[in-house]
Amino acid sequence: MKEATVASRSIAFIGFGEAARAFLDGWRTCPSFEARVSAYDIKTDSPDCAVRAGKQADYSAAKIIGASSAPEAVAGADAVFSVVTADQAHEAALAAAPGLMRGAFFFDCDSCAPQTKVATAEAIEAAGGRYVDVAVMAPVHPRLHRTPLLISGPHPEAAATALAALDMSARIYKGPVGAASSVKMIRSIMMKGLESLVCECVLAGTKAGVVDAVLDSLDDTYPGFGWRKRSAYMLERVMTHGLRRAAEMREVALTVDLLGLKGEMSRGSVEWEQKIGELGLRASGAEIADYRLLADRILAALDRRDDGFAAKAPAAPTSRAS
Numbered sequence: 001m002k003e004a005t006v007a008s009r010s011i012a013f014i015g016f017g018e019a020a021r022a023f024l025d026g027w028r029t030c031p032s033f034e035a036r037v038s039a040y041d042i043k044t045d046s047p048d049c050a051v052r053a054g055k056q057a058d059y060s061a062a063k064i065i066g067a068s069s070a071p072e073a074v075a076g077a078d079a080v081f082s083v084v085t086a087d088q089a090h091e092a093a094l095a096a097a098p099g100l101m102r103g104a105f106f107f108d109c110d111s112c113a114p115q116t117k118v119a120t121a122e123a124i125e126a127a128g129g130r131y132v133d134v135a136v137m138a139p140v141h142p143r144l145h146r147t148p149l150l151i152s153g154p155h156p157e158a159a160a161t162a163l164a165a166l167d168m169s170a171r172i173y174k175g176p177v178g179a180a181s182s183v184k185m186i187r188s189i190m191m192k193g194l195e196s197l198v199c200e201c202v203l204a205g206t207k208a209g210v211v212d213a214v215l216d217s218l219d220d221t222y223p224g225f226g227w228r229k230r231s232a233y234m235l236e237r238v239m240t241h242g243l244r245r246a247a248e249m250r251e252v253a254l255t256v257d258l259l260g261l262k263g264e265m266s267r268g269s270v271e272w273e274q275k276i277g278e279l280g281l282r283a284s285g286a287e288i289a290d291y292r293l294l295a296d297r298i299l300a301a302l303d304r305r306d307d308g309f310a311a312k313a314p315a316a317p318t319s320r321a322s
Contacts (some may be wrong), residue, residue, distance in 0.1 A: 011080075012067075015041055085110075086110055106131050114181045232289050242278070249266050
């Protein structure tokens with residue numbers, strides 16, 4: 001962060017996962033950053049005590065205030081960042097709205113259909129907040145708080161000024177609420193769609209024993225893309241964040257549907273993101289850079305899951321002679 005004073009006195013996160021931690025880590029590289037930071041994450045309400053404890057540990061490790069509810073988290077904050085999964089975004093905003101300070105910015109960074117954001121904006125504005133449609137246009141690592149953002153809605157200049165005070169890289173995309181998100185959603189047809197294609201291609205190629213020949217051919221057809229490196233990156237991202245990506249792609253499919261088209265490719269992407277995300281796999285060390293190791297782990301986990309399903313399935317009834 002540049003040597004500039006951060007204007008926000010109090011910042012709140014709704015959702016405290018990778019994006020929230022990345023923004024916070026970036027801000028804290030500036031010695032002048034002294035804002036009070038609070039957060040509420042729905043995982044603290046999980047019936048699983050290990051999940052609850054894990055999120056409380058995240059709060060402690062980040063040295064922030066862990067709130068027991070969304071209204072408590074946003075109370076007194078002049079900047080609120082919603083960074084939850086797409087399927088929870090609208091409900092999270094409704095939950096937080098009663099606690100918003102009048103005039104507080106509500107930066108909706110969630111990957112939702114434009115129509116979802118319009119409905120959320122109405123609730124936030126009615127509660128006295130200033131809603132900002134934010135599209136996060138790249139992974140939050142390695143750029144952290146400097147990750148490129150597009151913003152749109154009724155308060156673009158004031159919102160851009162507030163984000164600049166946090167040394168964030170925001171660009172105004174002129175238009176109503178939903179304009180910035182339309183860019184993100186339609187871009188995701190390609191970005192997350194390519195991830196899903198890579199998953200299907202690499203896993204099928206691995207099972208058939210031809211994956212190296214396939215990737216060699218792709219490198220010849222699309223020189224400079226680096227299919228091996230990118231395949232490893234995409235497989236790891238889907239392993240780690242597949243469920244979140246699946247939720248986003250459901251919103252992408254809805255976006256396409258509401259444009260009068262059929263979001264069939266986006267729905268196909270949902271299946272792979274969901275299937276691999278549900279495995280709960282995490283890559284580390286040398287695995288992260290090796291598509292072969294990642295593919296082997298995914299295929300082994302899929303086989304175990306399918307075997308488990310087969311074992312639990314009731315036996316087919318036998319026919320009886322009358």
